[in-house]
Amino acid sequence: MNRKTIGKENLIRIVLILFALSSLLFLFTIFIFILTEGLPLFYKAGVRNIVLGIKWAPTRGSFGIFPMIISSFMVTFGALIVGAPLALACAVYLSEYAGKKTKIVLKPSLELLAGIPSVVYGFLGVVYIVPLIREYLGGSGFSILSTSIVLGVMILPTITSISFDSLMSVPAPFREGSFAMGATKWQTVYRIVLPAARSGILASFILGMGRAVGETMAVIMVAGNALKIPASLTDPLRTLTSNIALELAYATGDHRRSLFSTGVVLLVIIMSLNLLANFWVKRRVAK
Amino acid sequence: MRIAIRSLLLLLLAPCLLACNNQAQGALKARRTTVTVAGSTSVMPFSEKLAEHFRIEQPRITVNVQGGGSSAGIQACVNGTVDIGMSSRELKGDELALGRTVICHDGIALVVNPANPIKNLTLEEIRAVYSGRLKNWKALGWIDRNIDAVTREEGSGTRGAFEELVMGKTGIDDSTMVQDSNGSVKEVVATDPYAIGYISLGVVDSKVKAVPVENVEPTAANIKAGKYRIVRPFLYLTNGEPSEAARLFMAYVLSKDGQQILKKEGLIPVHE
Numbered sequence: 198m199n200r201k202t203i204g205k206e207n208l209i210r211i212v213l214i215l216f217a218l219s220s221l222l223f224l225f226t227i228f229i230f231i232l233t234e235g236l237p238l239f240y241k242a243g244v245r246n247i248v249l250g251i252k253w254a255p256t257r258g259s260f261g262i263f264p265m266i267i268s269s270f271m272v273t274f275g276a277l278i279v280g281a282p283l284a285l286a287c288a289v290y291l292s293e294y295a296g297k298k299t300k301i302v303l304k305p306s307l308e309l310l311a312g313i314p315s316v317v318y319g320f321l322g323v324v325y326i327v328p329l330i331r332e333y334l335g336g337s338g339f340s341i342l343s344t345s346i347v348l349g350v351m352i353l354p355t356i357t358s359i360s361f362d363s364l365m366s367v368p369a370p371f372r373e374g375s376f377a378m379g380a381t382k383w384q385t386v387y388r389i390v391l392p393a394a395r396s397g398i399l400a401s402f403i404l405g406m407g408r409a410v411g412e413t414m415a416v417i418m419v420a421g422n423a424l425k426i427p428a429s430l431t432d433p434l435r436t437l438t439s440n441i442a443l444e445l446a447y448a449t450g451d452h453r454r455s456l457f458s459t460g461v462v463l464l465v466i467i468m469s470l471n472l473l474a475n476f477w478v479k480r481r482v483a484k
Numbered sequence: 485m486r487i488a489i490r491s492l493l494l495l496l497l498a499p500c501l502l503a504c505n506n507q508a509q510g511a512l513k514a515r516r517t518t519v520t521v522a523g524s525t526s527v528m529p530f531s532e533k534l535a536e537h538f539r540i541e542q543p544r545i546t547v548n549v550q551g552g553g554s555s556a557g558i559q560a561c562v563n564g565t566v567d568i569g570m571s572s573r574e575l576k577g578d579e580l581a582l583g584r585t586v587i588c589h590d591g592i593a594l595v596v597n598p599a600n601p602i603k604n605l606t607l608e609e610i611r612a613v614y615s616g617r618l619k620n621w622k623a624l625g626w627i628d629r630n631i632d633a634v635t636r637e638e639g640s641g642t643r644g645a646f647e648e649l650v651m652g653k654t655g656i657d658d659s660t661m662v663q664d665s666n667g668s669v670k671e672v673v674a675t676d677p678y679a680i681g682y683i684s685l686g687v688v689d690s691k692v693k694a695v696p697v698e699n700v701e702p703t704a705a706n707i708k709a710g711k712y713r714i715v716r717p718f719l720y721l722t723n724g725e726p727s728e729a730a731r732l733f734m735a736y737v738l739s740k741d742g743q744q745i746l747k748k749e750g751l752i753p754v755h756e
Contacts, residue, residue: 252658253638253658254638254655255638255639256638256639264658323671323675327675328675331676331678335630336630336632337630337632337661337672337676337678337679338676339632339661339672417664421661421662422637422661422662422663422664423658423659423660423661423662424658424659424660424662425658425659432659433659433661435662442664443637443662443664444637444638444639444664446525446551446552446553446556446639446664447553447554447555447556447637447638447639447640447641448555448638448639449555449556449558449559449639452638452639
């Protein structure tokens with residue numbers, strides 16, 4: 198290589214490094230931004246009064262977001278109860294039972310499901326699920342149940358595709374060995390393949406939870422957004438994300454800062470979920 | 485290496501070239517002026533309507549209407565980022581330094597589903613429903629079914645006015661559902677037969693039923709006669725001396741034509 202080519206190569210390398218680092222820069226900027234806007238209120242009002250406070254009336258100096266933290270976790274687990282069995286069944290079918298042709302249809306349609314904008318899910322929830330629940334189970338229909346159903350469908354693609362990948366990475370000799378011992382297909386799946394892919398499946402659940410915690414638009418539309426901790430499946434509720442999106446438009450001063458504090462709590466929750474998921478995946482690789 | 489330097493130079497120069505181009509375009513457009521109006525989502529649809537009509541009168545002025553909410557509109561006006569701020573709540577504190585013009589008044593109507601046979605609500609009953617003391621339609625003379633009350637989010641101009649004019653010192657119960665615009669409150673009430681909500685009188689249509697309060701129908705006539713009391717002003721705010729174009733737009737809004745448009749939309753003009 199002559200000097201000219203080397204120089205050009207180096208230039209391209211430097212430009213690529215800069216672009217690659219920009220994503221890190223964005224993450225860092227977002228972090229700094231949310232923390233500088235959100236942390237001052239924790240000093241002023243006290244961490245306990247915010248994280249464990251029951252009363253949310255930010256224009257009158259009460260910044261308690263405890264009910265929303267609980268509500269966020271409630272719909273997240275609700276979504277998992279609705280979505281996880283479906284998604285896991287789908288992943289098992291895809292990796293163990295489906296022929297090539299079914300796979301060609303099923304995989305892209307799952308990806309399409311992931312690509313549908315959340316406002317569409319919310320709209321369908323309002324038009325079909327909410328009236329159904331109001332009619333047959335009572336209440337207004339805007340409830341933890343309708344939110345869980347909508348979110349359950351929304352996290353299907355996430356859980357399915359990651360579970361599918363981890364099922365596919367179980368080495369073929371595992372299955373062959375099991376068949377050689379005279380086990381049936383289902384026995385092989387249930388006793389050999391699923392346990393071998395366990396950590397990947399768990400990671401997919403946790404990432405699905407992360408998606409459910411972070412979802413905003415669809416939740417605002419079907420959750421009813423009441424401030425109380427729901428006492429029954431048909432009660433309305435408000436999550437951390439919807440709290441920010443609902444009130445940001447009109448918020449000023451401490452009210453605005455309290456929404457950023459909500460963001461800080463949300464950031465901590467989502468970061469812990471992602472770390473947890475990474476931890477499970479790492480463990481699988483280490484084995 | 486030389487090619488590399490040249491392309492790097494081009495990369496650095498590109499934004500400058502683009503900027504020059506923009507400037508040239510700006511000079512061409514200089515004859516068109518823009519007025520930016522932003523703030524309350526309650527005032528926004530009416531400002532849009534006014535802007536459409538104003539365009540016919542003054543084709544060279546473009547009025548750009550944006551939402552964001554009352555507080556955001558006031559803040560933007562204080563910062564000088566908009567020509568005119570819109571607010572559906574009264575000013576407080578240092579906001580009072582802004583120029584304040586009442587463009588019209590707006591009633592807040594209590595709305596229920598058209599299937600709901602209720603004929604009248606007293607202020608006391610409304611307070612009882614929203615404070616969570618009264619939870620069943622049976623107590624208001626209808627079927628044995630929970631009331632699905634809907635309120636607006638904290639900080640909303642409509643909610644602020646409702647709290648001040650109806651609730652007084654009583655707080656709104658935490659188990660009340662919350663929606664973040666007149667439109668979504670109307671949508672919930674239109675689809676849920678057992679719901680009750682409050683929205684700007686200007687956006688009431690056949691999808692919902694406005695209930696008389698203390699036996700007074702929420703109509704423009706009753707508001708002007710001072711009989712219907714749940715009324716708030718719609719404000720246009722300016723910071724210092726407004727631009728020529730902004731001044732023309734404000735003058736149009738307060739003119740006979742402008743006020744007539746507001747009246748047709750169901751609002752109460754300041755003068756006719």
